[in-house]
Amino acid sequence: MPVRGTVTLFHVRGIRIGVDYSWFFVLFLIILWLSGIYGSVLDRPDGSAAPYLLAVISALAFFASILLHELGHAFVSMRRGIGISDITLWMFGGVARMTKDSDSPGTEFKIAIAGPVVTLLIALACTGIGIATAGSQEFWHAFRLQQGATTSGILAMLAWMAVINWWILAFNLIPAFPLDGGRVARAIAWKVSGDRNRATRAAARLGQGFSYVFIAIGIALLVTGDPISGIWLGLIGFILGQAARGAVVQTEFASRIEGIRVADVMDEEPVAIREDASVERALDEYFLRYRWPWFPVVDAYQRFLGLVERGAADAVPEPVRASSTVRDVFEADSTGTLWVRDDAPLESLLGNDALRRLGAVMAVDADGRLRGVITADQVGRALRNALTPGA
Ligand SMILES: [Zn+2]
Incomplete structure (x- = not known):
């Protein structure tokens, strides 16, 4: 997890918004990667400034969509009486730090689902505006990051924002605790069993299972010629596994001293x-x-x-x-x-x-x-x- 207190950008309703240094590395990679894609989608000669400009704007829009996702979690959390000390963006996304754990499965569910709902709205908006302005066929070209006859810079950007937000949504809904989908799974298990610690343990075990799957797919990609994606997925799997294991240890401890007066x-x-x-x-x-x-x-x-x-x-x-x-x-x-x-x-x-x-x-x-x-x-x-x- 990211180190607390890296670079403070600004405050939103008392919540400190910060970025970890690893985040700048991600922005750099995104700009590098996107300027190449935009260059070929727009069919611009090498060295043209337009693809770089679009790539920088896209990277900032990506930053904004991750931040909005976290603010979705944060606002629901605060409305349910659970404070948010800060939101930190780092290499693998964002983390909204809650000052205490949810007190009921209903609260946990609402806080967990709020982020994906925001991401869904962003994805729908980008897709809807893209189709409305360019027509579904042309947007589909842009969506697949292919060169189209009338693909403009704006359309390519809109399409990329749609693609990336659909991906963020899909990834976060994987029931791998502590991803959002895993927290939803935990809330459901908590509601069914009535036992918070047992639910957390079950969700965390599921998360650990998914972490092994991610690492396995990462290794497969690594040896089949896509090393960047492979290493990325492997790292995400590793971090998820660590977080899930931490949650298991914590709940075991909590349930062991639970009931001791x-x-x-x-x-x-x-x-x-x-x-x-x-x-x-x-x-x-x-x-x-x-x-x-x-x-x-x-x-x-x-x-x-x-x-x-x-x-x-x-x-x-x-x-x-x-x-x-x-x-x-x-x-x-x-x-x-x-x-x-x-x-x-x-x-x-x-x-x-x-x-x-x-x-x-x-x-x-x-x-x-x-x-x-x-x-x-x-x-x-x-x-x-x-x-x-x-x-
Ligand atoms: Zn989330």
């Missing part, structure tokens, strides 16, 4: 200090005994209030430690970032800020009562166990 992993008898305990008691019975740098603080009902740190307790002068309480020195969790619900999925802890900063996060029940403490080590161990086959 914070309560399944946490320490169930958390050592906590009551807010009305004296600082002297906190030091003697907790800090000096356990040697931890901090303790959770609770009220009389075991409700989580915040943390008391060793340094804060130490800072209280000795003569007043018996008369001062933890309430005076602890730090309240005013932002509510130090706790999670004990019935939250383990997955929700990934990227938790307190876990990273403090090495632990408190688990509370629906009434705010402290039920456990979950450490980064425990989360790590749970994830490792989930990842170990057969565990």
Whole structure:
């Protein structure tokens, strides 16, 4: 997949439109290839400028049609409440990056099909305008990139845009996940089975199958004298295979930790200090005994209030430690970032800020009562166990 953040071209409704450097190579190839074709279709002598000009315009129109396809995905996605961080064009087409996965098979289907619908409209428009202006027979000549008696530059360009968009449509509808057709297949499998992970796995396996087919055809083309197409198709097959395998690994991971709750992993008898305990008691019975740098603080009902740190307790002068309480020195969790619900999925802890900063996060029940403490080590161990086959 393309590297994020290459060259930013512009923004469309807050979506960053960027191109990968490999995209310029594709534009160059297209211009080179098309100027040759246009030269022969228009029957212009070598060195004439017109075919090059047409080729450059065509390459830009190709760029626009890929971008419109991706914007089709993006707009439907945003309307369904799923953000799009950026659209990047690279060697093998475009990628619209969603900020999260679809939440239902219906949403997945609509987002996946939106791109091909846009491409279909472009192909129909180019074909329709071409036939309307030149007649079906002449357009068919141009469509096959053959020299026609009255083929003009505009007609040749229109025909090429039609051809390329019909190809983009056909290619994207191949049910090889993560191509659009594969995402449609995933949405259908998801709807039928009711299980997102199983559907993704099935679609990804199908995608892997297609990747082998692409590679095989690529090799066949390579040895039968069409090395450029062969290498191209082989590379597409390889990249598809990688993406499909990545999706399989990801869903296996997700389905393994699916159903694991914070309560399944946490320490169930958390050592906590009551807010009305004296600082002297906190030091003697907790800090000096356990040697931890901090303790959770609770009220009389075991409700989580915040943390008391060793340094804060130490800072209280000795003569007043018996008369001062933890309430005076602890730090309240005013932002509510130090706790999670004990019935939250383990997955929700990934990227938790307190876990990273403090090495632990408190688990509370629906009434705010402290039920456990979950450490980064425990989360790590749970994830490792989930990842170990057969565990
Ligand atoms: Zn698409």
